[in-house]
Amino acid sequence: MILVFAERSDDELYRQSLAFARGLGDGDVQAVGIDDPAGYSPDAWATALAGLTGERAPQVVVGPGTERGNEVLAHIAAMLDLPMAANCTSATPGDPFTLTRVRWGGSLLEEARLHGSPALLTVAPHAVAADPADADAEIELVPAAPDASVRVSERVETVTAGVSLADADVVVSGGRGVGSAEGFGVIEEIAALLGAAVGCSRAVTSAGWRPHTDQVGQTGTKISPSLYIACGISGATQHMAGCKGAKKLMAINPDNEASIFASADYAVIGDLHEVVPAISAEIRKTRGAG
Amino acid sequence: MNVLVCVKRVPLTGGKIVLTDDERAISTRHLGFTVSPHEECGAEEAVRLIEQHGGSSTVLTLGPPEAEEQLRDMMALGIDRAVHLVTDPSEEWDPQATANAIVEAIRSQPDPPDLILFGNESADAGNYQVAIRVAHKLGLPVVTGVKAIAVEDGLRVRLEQEVPGGRDVYDVPMPAVVTVKEGLNLPRYPSVPGRLRAKRKPVEGATPTRPQPRLEMVRLVLPPGSGKQTEVLGNGADAAPAVVTVLRELGLV
Numbered sequence: 001m002i003l004v005f006a007e008r009s010d011d012e013l014y015r016q017s018l019a020f021a022r023g024l025g026d027g028d029v030q031a032v033g034i035d036d037p038a039g040y041s042p043d044a045w046a047t048a049l050a051g052l053t054g055e056r057a058p059q060v061v062v063g064p065g066t067e068r069g070n071e072v073l074a075h076i077a078a079m080l081d082l083p084m085a086a087n088c089t090s091a092t093p094g095d096p097f098t099l100t101r102v103r104w105g106g107s108l109l110e111e112a113r114l115h116g117s118p119a120l121l122t123v124a125p126h127a128v129a130a131d132p133a134d135a136d137a138e139i140e141l142v143p144a145a146p147d148a149s150v151r152v153s154e155r156v157e158t159v160t161a162g163v164s165l166a167d168a169d170v171v172v173s174g175g176r177g178v179g180s181a182e183g184f185g186v187i188e189e190i191a192a193l194l195g196a197a198v199g200c201s202r203a204v205t206s207a208g209w210r211p212h213t214d215q216v217g218q219t220g221t222k223i224s225p226s227l228y229i230a231c232g233i234s235g236a237t238q239h240m241a242g243c244k245g246a247k248k249l250m251a252i253n254p255d256n257e258a259s260i261f262a263s264a265d266y267a268v269i270g271d272l273h274e275v276v277p278a279i280s281a282e283i284r285k286t287r288g289a290g
Numbered sequence: 291m292n293v294l295v296c297v298k299r300v301p302l303t304g305g306k307i308v309l310t311d312d313e314r315a316i317s318t319r320h321l322g323f324t325v326s327p328h329e330e331c332g333a334e335e336a337v338r339l340i341e342q343h344g345g346s347s348t349v350l351t352l353g354p355p356e357a358e359e360q361l362r363d364m365m366a367l368g369i370d371r372a373v374h375l376v377t378d379p380s381e382e383w384d385p386q387a388t389a390n391a392i393v394e395a396i397r398s399q400p401d402p403p404d405l406i407l408f409g410n411e412s413a414d415a416g417n418y419q420v421a422i423r424v425a426h427k428l429g430l431p432v433v434t435g436v437k438a439i440a441v442e443d444g445l446r447v448r449l450e451q452e453v454p455g456g457r458d459v460y461d462v463p464m465p466a467v468v469t470v471k472e473g474l475n476l477p478r479y480p481s482v483p484g485r486l487r488a489k490r491k492p493v494e495g496a497t498p499t500r501p502q503p504r505l506e507m508v509r510l511v512l513p514p515g516s517g518k519q520t521e522v523l524g525n526g527a528d529a530a531p532a533v534v535t536v537l538r539e540l541g542l543v
Contacts, residue, residue: 212473259305
C-alpha cells in the first residue's frame, strides 16, 4: 500500500504525485488529506500522518514537492527517524529503494538508494504528468493531531500591482548587463509594450538594483511564461533553474559564447541598451502602421 | 540573545556544470566557493539581530577543511565565532547524519542558542529536512521558508512566510529553529576591517565520524540538454525587425 499526502496548495502538483505513486506499481494507492479547521500546522499534520503510517504500514509515503509537501514529509521523517528523499523524478521499489532526485534546482540529477521502510518521498514538480482521471480521486480526510508546536496565526494578504511574475504570460528580465537600477528603464518600456512582467537575475538583486521579489531563479521566483526575454543575462544555473519552465526563450547578449544561448529558441547578439530600444521602436512602428 | 546560523560550502556554479570522472561531484577545478544564498541571508540576519538586541552570534558548518573559508566569510559579515565540524572531502553526509552531528555540536555549546537559523534548502543537495530533524531532536518548534523575523521581548519571535497571495504569520516561543529564504534581507558586503577581524576570530573544531548513509548518493547525472535549435535573429539594433516578426508570430504585436 502507498499513502499519498493530499497537500493541495497546488492541485496540479498534488495530482502529479498521485500519478507518480501509481507508477510505483502497487495497486493500492490511498490519498489522505488533513482536516484542520484551525489552519496549517506542519507538526500537527505530520503527527496525524505518522500515526496513520504506524497503523496501516504502507511501503511508501509520497507527497508533492511543494513547500508544504516537503515540510510535512520531513517532519514525518524526523518523527519516525527514517530517511527521506525530496524532489524525486523517478523511483523503483525494492530494498533498498532506488531513485533519481533533483539537485541544484534541476540543473543536476542524483541517483540514490534509500535505506528505510516505509520509503518517504516527495515528487519533483513536473517530473510526471498528472492523470486527468484523478481530478475526482477520492481523498480520505483525517483530523490533525490536537497539539501543534507551530501554527499559522495570521494571514496577511498582499496586493500586487500589475502582472505577477509567477503567473505572467510574458516576462522580460535584465541581468548584470543592464548595468544599474536606472538602466532598467529600457526593460520596463518594452515590458509595458508587451504587457509583460519585469524580472531580473540574482546579480541584480544582490547589487540592490531591483527588489528580491523580481528575481527569477533557484532562490527567487520560478516562472513558466509562454515567452521569456532574457536581456544581458549570462545563463548561470542559478538563473536557469527559475526559467526552465518557459515555453520559448529569447536571449539578448553581447557575448555569443554566453551559456544562455544553449537554452535559447531565439538569439540576438548585441548590447541590450542598443537592441531593446530598437525593438521597442519597431513594435511602436508596426502597431502604428497597423 | 544567542543566535546560531548553519551554512554549507557549495561551488559557485557558472553556466555549465562539469562532473568529476567518478561522477560523484561537480568538477571545481575552475570554480570558486560560497555558501547557499538562503544561508548568506541567515548570517546577515544573525548579525542584525545581535546588533539590535545584543548577545553573540555563531556560525556552524559541517564540511571539508576548506570550508573554513566560508566560516571566515561569515565572520567578515560580523558573526562573532565559528564551529567547524570537519569532514572527509570524499564522503557525502546524508541529511540524517548531518542533523545528528549538528545536534551534538549544539548541545556542547557553552551558551545554548535562542535562535538556530538554517537556509530553507541547500543550493546543491536541496534535501529540505536538516533543520526540521535538528528541531525534533532538540524538542524545539521549527518554522520554514521565513522572509521576516521580529524578536519580541526576548521571549517570542514573529515569523513571516511568503505564500501565494500573501504572508502567513507564525508567533513562536524561543528557543526556536527557523529556516530562511533569500529576500529576508540584502546581505552587506564585508568591509576590509571586517575581513581583517574575521582572521582573528575563534574557530572551534570537532571531527565527527560519518555513520552509514541511509539516503545514499550513488552518482550524479547531467539532465538531458534542451535539444533546442537556436535561431539567430541578428546582431545589434539591426535585429529589431526580425525580433518583431517573431513577436508577431507569437501573437504579441
